[in-house]
Amino acid sequence: MQQLMLVTIITEHVLRERILDDIRKAGANGFTLTEVYGEGTRGIRASTWQGNNVKIETLVAPDVAERIVERLSDTYFEHFAVIVYRTLVDVVRGTKFL
Amino acid sequence: MQQLMLVTIITEHVLRERILDDIRKAGANGFTLTEVYGEGTRGIRASTWQGNNVKIETLVAPDVAERIVERLSDTYFEHFAVIVYRTLVDVVRGTKFL
Amino acid sequence: MQQLMLVTIITEHVLRERILDDIRKAGANGFTLTEVYGEGTRGIRASTWQGNNVKIETLVAPDVAERIVERLSDTYFEHFAVIVYRTLVDVVRGTKFL
Numbered sequence: 001m002q003q004l005m006l007v008t009i010i011t012e013h014v015l016r017e018r019i020l021d022d023i024r025k026a027g028a029n030g031f032t033l034t035e036v037y038g039e040g041t042r043g044i045r046a047s048t049w050q051g052n053n054v055k056i057e058t059l060v061a062p063d064v065a066e067r068i069v070e071r072l073s074d075t076y077f078e079h080f081a082v083i084v085y086r087t088l089v090d091v092v093r094g095t096k097f098l
Numbered sequence: 099m100q101q102l103m104l105v106t107i108i109t110e111h112v113l114r115e116r117i118l119d120d121i122r123k124a125g126a127n128g129f130t131l132t133e134v135y136g137e138g139t140r141g142i143r144a145s146t147w148q149g150n151n152v153k154i155e156t157l158v159a160p161d162v163a164e165r166i167v168e169r170l171s172d173t174y175f176e177h178f179a180v181i182v183y184r185t186l187v188d189v190v191r192g193t194k195f196l
Numbered sequence: 197m198q199q200l201m202l203v204t205i206i207t208e209h210v211l212r213e214r215i216l217d218d219i220r221k222a223g224a225n226g227f228t229l230t231e232v233y234g235e236g237t238r239g240i241r242a243s244t245w246q247g248n249n250v251k252i253e254t255l256v257a258p259d260v261a262e263r264i265v266e267r268l269s270d271t272y273f274e275h276f277a278v279i280v281y282r283t284l285v286d287v288v289r290g291t292k293f294l
Binding site: 031 | 204206230231232233234235236237249251265268269273279280281282283
């Protein structure tokens, strides 16, 4: 068992490829995509949004999680509906994710 | 980073709008829906159920999580197939969810 | 509230029924399936894979989680693209999952 960070990103479809590129550059070795529907508040202006979204999940080491958070936060949070959170999880044979 | 509760609800489609209304009234500012398939035991009678379900996820402060849990538990648990659990997560710029 | 393990398994569709059978035999009383898309590294050879996958989630007691992990790890990890991780969660009326 390896303790890793599960980083979850919920975003508009239009950002999918850019964000996947961002997380790869930050050091993620893989990801899972799920089609979801969401409603919430968007960006710093707290305007509401709703619609089809994609959930991106990736299992990474803490330092990679940190880089993902910084990169996405700096790039998208002001103008796009992006949610990012991380959960501590125990991964079976998790060393292959490092 | 803000430590928040991710409340996950898995339920029959027929309850979707009612439960979304419940979580909004409890103070949730947004949610994500995912189509899922489930099998398990239902309510207090432990009869089995299976079929298409919806997963509702919402990021909320601990007191809102508490209200969601109480409301759903009191209203649905006896007669419907509803699963509710909460996970502690770290949310980027999480104050907008409060 | 009951503290339980949420065991998440991401795998190729071809293994779905076998793994559901495995987790039932390990003691799981229910599960949720989600259609996902994934990319990552596969097995011990670290070859890459990508494609449609299924996410299997089950709420179980720690000892059942342990049996699931052992069984899946021993059976599939060498030759298949299987990800398994566990998260500690608080489940409402969780005793029905035990």
